[in-house]
Amino acid sequence: MYEYLKKLSSIYALRMFIDKIRDSKVLGIGTGSTVKYFIDELIRLGMLKDKKVVVSSYATHNYLYKHGIDAYTPINCNYADIYVDGLDEINANLDIIKGRGAALLWEKQLAIRSKLRIYIADYTKVNPEQYLYMKPVPIEVVPNAVYYVIEKLTILGYKPVLRIGKMKDGPIITDNGNFIIDLVYEKIQNAKQVDEEIKKINGVVETGLFPNNLVDYVIVSYPGNIVKVYSRR
Ligand SMILES: O=C[C@H](O)[C@H](O)[C@H](O)COP(=O)(O)O
Structure with missing residues (x-):
């Protein structure tokens, strides 16, 4: 369900930040079904070579390992240039809920340690209110x-x-x-x-709970090939 929208926001995010991602030495990658499309595109473009990749879960580690990429975990990575991940709910204040896949601890570690935090999602995750209420x-x-x-x-x-x-x-x-x-x-x-x-x-x-100080950009896809970028910057 909504697979094409997950792919749309992932590819849009990659195109939008392609220079920064290409220049990054340490790239943090999150967990979940949306970020997998981001990883697939990185692999397709050969952008994970000559780069330290740090993951937010053994699930993502395993996915990359199957593609011949030996990733790092937060234990041997104290900072990342960029961190890209999915999300479960985002409100109008850009506060986020994450952790459906139980990867929230490493995810928050990477968000805290990264200079640029980018989240990708489809519109079903967007809550237009100032408060959070949709997801546990x-x-x-x-x-x-x-x-x-x-x-x-x-x-x-x-x-x-x-x-x-x-x-x-x-x-x-x-x-x-x-x-x-x-x-x-x-x-x-x-x-x-x-x-x-x-x-x-x-x-x-x-x-x-990822308060908006851990959020720099959120790329959201909507039906009709529409993508919106939300940012505190
Ligand atoms: O623990 C899991 C993570 O927070 C995921 O990034 C989040 O649940 C989004 O996953 P998905 O892209 O599969 O909806």
Whole structure:
């Protein structure tokens, strides 16, 4: 579904930033079905040669490995020139929710460590309101704190749901050996504040809230071959 739109925003982003991407020494690449089109195009154009590629998940590492590219992970990459990734929801304030694929921790590490952050999406991810409301917020939690964190989040007025594996019994396990709690809520008005509030709970490793200070450009595709670029710059 919407595959052509995912491809459209990916190819548009690559064309828009092609010089910067070509000149970059360290390129961060995210996770998910949208960014795969971006990777395919990079490979097709031979743009991953002579470049350090750092990935936000073992899923993307594996995808690149299958294409003969041995990527780095955040452990041996303290910064990136550019980071490109998909997203799950974006509001009018350019705050983002990520982490449907449970890759949010490395994704946020790469977003923090990158000089230029570019996100690609199709229009179904766009929320025109100032607040967030469409998608649950994934939260990575150390396993032995899971019920403590669930209790604390419930007291704060959220509805936390432990994410269960589909091809595995029990909770899903992240690339870091942790669990994911999906946070159901009514509205998030201030993404930065909520992110900070949740991270104060002992046992929480990271949240999938990417406040707009981690967002430079968002490339969104719409039906009819329309692409819109949103930016804080
Ligand atoms: O953990 C997963 C990531 O945050 C993805 O980048 C996000 O879920 C978007 O994925 P997709 O492009 O498959 O919708």
